[in-house]
Amino acid sequence: MTNSTIAAIASPPGMGAVALVRISGPEAAKVCDKVFRGKSHRDWIPRHQHFGSVLDSKGAKVDDVLLTYFPSPASFTGEDVIELGCHGGVVVTKQVLNAVLEAGAEPAEAGEFSQRAFFNGRIDLTQAEAIMDLISAKTELAARAAQEQLEGVLGKQIENLREALVSATAHLEAYIDFPEEDITPDSADKLFERFDTIEASLKSLLSTADQGKILREGLKTVIVGAPNAGKSSLLNLFLGFDRAIVNEQAGTTRDTIEELINLNGIPIRLIDTAGIREGEGEIEKEGIRRSQQELELAELVLLVIDSSESRDRVNEIEIPKSTRVVRILNKSDLPSHRDWKGDPGIRVSCLDESAADSIRELLYREISANGPIESASLTAINSRHQFCLGKALQSMEKAKLGLEAGESAEFVAIDLRDALGSVGEVIGKTDIEEILGEIFSTFCIGK
Structure with missing residues (x-):
């Protein structure tokens, strides 16, 4: 600089x-x-x-x-x-x-x-990233998460993790490098206890990656279904205004339409797609191809079903097995086909404005299935943090396996240093001299 x-x-x-x-x-x-x-x-x-x-x-x-x-x-x-x-x-x-x-x-x-x-030491890397997160926040919850990161909440957690790694690494390396100082090494049980604590902290932070991605980018939610099932009506219902053209003629939607909604503070990227069927003409075929492409990248799928029709048309839609699906049985204002008897999907009419609340509630429950996103502390790591902390966890697991196998302290210390370096990358601190400082200050080497 x-x-x-x-x-x-x-x-x-x-x-x-x-x-x-x-x-x-x-x-x-x-x-x-x-x-x-x-x-x-x-x-x-x-x-x-x-x-x-x-x-x-x-x-x-x-x-x-x-x-x-x-x-x-x-x-x-x-x-x-x-x-x-x-x-x-x-x-x-x-x-x-x-x-x-x-x-x-x-x-x-x-x-x-x-x-x-x-x-100049005014902020760490997580705080620098939080500035842009705050500027680009799409909901109040996302802004609050960015504000907490800007205030140093995530940085403090990473710093505490670094201190634990510095302490463990320094103690082990002091025993290796200065045997004449009569430094007592941690027992295996004590080292395992330290390693378990560090691993637990790493896993806890890594578990917030999905939450962080949703808050920063929005949950990619794709609306799919057969032609004329009511996909565009569902999009309009969520938005509260007519964004997509709705017509009784099947195949009205030829391209994807994306809009952002705020669901209890969670940004949702709603994507309306063309009805999936055997295309009639090059334009509709291209629209269906784009629908299938969006479906493959979806994080959540809203499968809209015309409950007045048979199940055959829905069976044509192939959704990736790992993708979460919310089934919406539309057209409840019409007689229901017998194929849908006992189906667990929610029954609504997307033409009824009162249905919006029940669909929103169902959608929120599905998103919060692994725990609500809003919490007392909105720590949410980004993809860079996830990569660095993932490397650190791998190094810790390797160090633990080495300790269990009875490897020499030198090899275990190398893995600890790697973990320390990876954790330090999150906040922009990779100064290994800290280990020497810890050694000399804690153990009084050369007294």
Whole structure:
């Protein structure tokens, strides 16, 4: 990372009442002194707003602004940070930024402010990732999970896990490297106890991966069924407005339609598909091919069945065995065919608005079958965390097998170091020097 001073527009693109231009780096105050006409930087009061104007390189006024100064290290990036609040027009915001760049700042790259915050020790990697999770949250529950991660909830759990690994590794390596110091090694039972505790923590965190994926991306829920079963009517029922065309003619839906709904805080990506049957024409065949493609990638399937028809049409639909399925027997306002007697699916009419609540409740129960997503602590790891922690768990299992097989302490220590490195990757800490620090501080080597 360089010592350059960077600047960028920190507010969303487009028109608004106000916009924000952020500057960070050792020369932030000097840069602003060249363009800001108001109080000199020597008179700025930290975290107070100061009114003035921004001038371009020719001395022409660009806009009136409010300047806020955050001196190092008490700022988001850990560097001197200045924020210029200007009017929110597209042109004027760009002119303010250009004035700052002409005065010596460099354009910030994507994510560079958060990257500097990480390198300067203001946040760990999980907190940096939580910033984007919070910005892109699709529901209040997803936002709350991101906020907890931003506050360091996940980072603290990972740090506690690292400390346990550092302690176990340091004790074992001290026994290996400094036998003359009369360091008593942990007994096998004690080591097994430590390993079991670490493994349990890893498995607990890994178990939140599915929850994290749902909160960040939404649960991919595909609506499938035979033509004219009521799939589009179900989508419209969920949304509360007519998003898809509904017609008695079979094959009306020719392409997939995706919409997002909020189910008790859980983002659900609803995908309406073309009715699955032997296609009549190239366009319908392509629509059916896309339906089958979505079906293969679905995390949950809503199988819509026309309960007034026989079972033959539904038998044509092949759903992957590992995919969860919610059966919806539609058209309960019509006489039911005998084939559906005793079927466990929910019986509704998608033309009846009151059916929405019962379908939502059933859907929520299915999603929460392995435990409700909302909880006191919304720890939810992402795919990168899952990969790192998965590697750590494999290393711990290998270390445990080595200990059981009576392998030498040196080989067990290698696996512990691998586990420590993998866990450290989650928060951006892979400094093995900590092990030496733990050895020397805890065991008083060379006293």
